[in-house]
Amino acid sequence: MNTLTDLAIPITMGIMLGGLYALVALGLSIVFGVMRLINVAHGDLVLLGSYLAFSIMTYLGLDPILSLVIGIPGLFFIGFFMQKYLLNRAFTISMEAPLIIAFGISIVLQNLFQIVWTPLSRGLTTSYTLKSFVMGDLHLPLVYLLDFFVGIIVMISLHQFLHKTYLGKAIVAASQDRGAAQLMGINTKQVYAFAFAIAMVFAAIAGVFLGLTFPFTPQSGVSFLIIAFGVVVLGGLGSVTGTFIGGLVMGLAQTLGGYFLGTSAQMLIAYLIVIILLATRPQGLFGR
Amino acid sequence: MGIAISRSRANLISAIVVIVALSLLPVISVPQTWVLYLFLFLTYVTLANMWNLLAGYCGLISLCQPAFIGLAGYTLAIFAWVGLPFYLGVVAGAFVAAVFAVLISIPVFRLRGIYFAIGTIVLPEILRILFLMWRPVGGVMYGKGAGYPVKGATSISASEIYWLTLIIGIGSILVMRYILRSNLGLALATIRDNEGTAASSGINVFKLKLYSFVISAFITGLAGAAFYISQGFIEPTSAFSVQWTMTLMLATVIGGISIEHGPIVGSVVVVILHFLLARYSGFSMLIQGIILTFIMLVAPNGILGTLRKTPPSWSLLTMLQVSPKSQRPRNRGMFEP
Secondary structure, X not given: OHHHHXXXXXXXXXXXXXXXHHHHHHHHHHHHXXXXXXXXXHHHHHHHHHHHHHHHHHHHOOOOOOXXXXXXXXXXXXXXXXXXXXXXXXXXHOOOHHHXXXXXXXXXXXXXXXXXXXXXXXXXXXXXXXXXXXXXXXXXXXXXXXHHHHHHHHHHHHHHHHHHOHHHHHHHHHHHOHHHHHHOOOOHHHHHHHXXXXXXXXXXXXXXXXXXXXXXXXXXXXXXHHHHHHHXXXXXXXXXXXXXXXXXXXXXHHHHHHHHHOHHHHHHHHHHHHHHHHHHOOOOOOOO | OHHHHHHHHHHHHHHHHHHHHHHHOOOOOOOHHHHHHHHHHHHHHHHHHHHHHHHHHOOOOOXXXXXXXXXXXXHHHHHHHHOOOHHHHXXXXXXXXXXXXXHHXXXXXXXXXXXXXXXXXXXXXXXXXXXXXXXXXXXXXXXXXXXXXXXXXXXXXXHHHHHHHHHHHHHXXXXXXXXXHOHHHHHHHHHHHOHHHHHHOOOOHHHHHHHHHHHHHXXXXXXXXXXXXXXXXXXXXXXXXXXXXXXXXXXXXXXXXXXXXXXXXXXXXXXXXXXXXXXXXXXXXXXXXXXXXXXXXXXXXXXXXXHHHOOOOOHHHHHHOOOHHHHHHHOOOOOOO
16 A cells, blocks of 8 residues: 555656646657657757746746746747747758757857856746645645646647648648648748747657756756657657657656656656657657 | 879878877977867767767767766776776676667667657666666765766876777777778668668668667767776766757767768867857757757758868868768769668
């Protein structure tokens, strides 16, 4: 009985974390789906969202979630111009150019974080970060519940956006067949820029909730990237349910890994899942 | 034809002169910092050469080179700890890196292009976590995590490590030269240009990529182990650091990716850059990242690639322009896998 309740905590926490991880992965999934680019800088861009919220919280005293009012447009424009002036051009150079450029951006961001925010571990601490809620016999951190619901809300709104709006449909069209989309009068370069910008909006939201859930350092970007990649590989592309299930698996891997191996190794199982998955089913569990 | 022969002979002679000059440097007591920067240069040349082999010639953008460096460094540290000779440790480190490359080739070789890159970025992270937890050799060392001094590294003089690195660096250049002029190089060029066609014309794509991957891991391991003799201390965070990838990628991209001598030229620039940026250590990586992005956008073929496009007017440039591409037509041997 005792071990059962012991296990119940990491399992529930893992499931809730799944919502957050699905959210982290959405941006990567959009960029990959539309431009066939695995954005190696995605983790660092999520982290940029966390750091922006941190600065806004410290200097303006704004709540991290409210700070998204500034953070979302900020990352939207960063994403838009990054695609428009750096990556769109890189796509015309060679296969490896966008990847190497994304890697360069990742290094630049990491070192920028280190210079601006120092290598210290930071966290978004608010009045509700330490609060917990009761579910049955379990006391669970409130932030995890928040993560879960935000993940679901964002995923549903993305689904609606992609299927209901013109821009969303254009993004889907460009991802399915670039040439045909161009023939239908879609400016694919512009659509790419918007797709990247929207991916950055998700990065901003994910960054804030990650910051509320975990402490972060300038080097945290790589682990976010690998988690997001794991979710995308697990869930396959274009499937909202798949992404959600991928998120759950990565969340559970982390909490159960932390439970059995200790916090220093909590990411180990999640990383190993990525490698094993690549070895066995590179097209993803729900891959087309 | 006569000109070609005399040019290649001139190249050979100038190469020998450079090698002799480089190996005599520590003896004629030049400043210690020169030897240090040349040591760095040779290490970078080796690492960048081996990355160029993968990224430039096999289409494998490997982000797991730090895994090879770190594993070799740790093997060396363990060997030194047990009391085995250093040179054995260096070779053993390279073997461990090569075996690791064989093992991980099973999952990562199922991936193409960009997938491969992200598959390999996970590996140094896994190793870093494992080495932070695991203590390969007993004894209480520095705090938590497996930071180890390389026992007895101080007994080896800087000149000796320099010569070792010189041998490894020249070795890596010769290996590249040999590979690119062999059937393996021809086959790799075919794979890079069109993998499907290569496979359908009887090239065993998997096997050749694996060969290159293992060769790259082995020589990267040699350079990594030699580096940690000079460092005298190894710990997981820096051993498996993404900074290694950054440095070798920058050296290759600056000089010219897919160009045989690109890494050599690029490493000169990177070492000068490190020298100039040494005072601003906080900003060093930031500036390097900006340079990498900028060069990839503006001159994606690097220094040599850009020079090659403009008509060669200096004799030095024509000397540098011995490219595998211009050699390719001469190599008409039937392909045997």
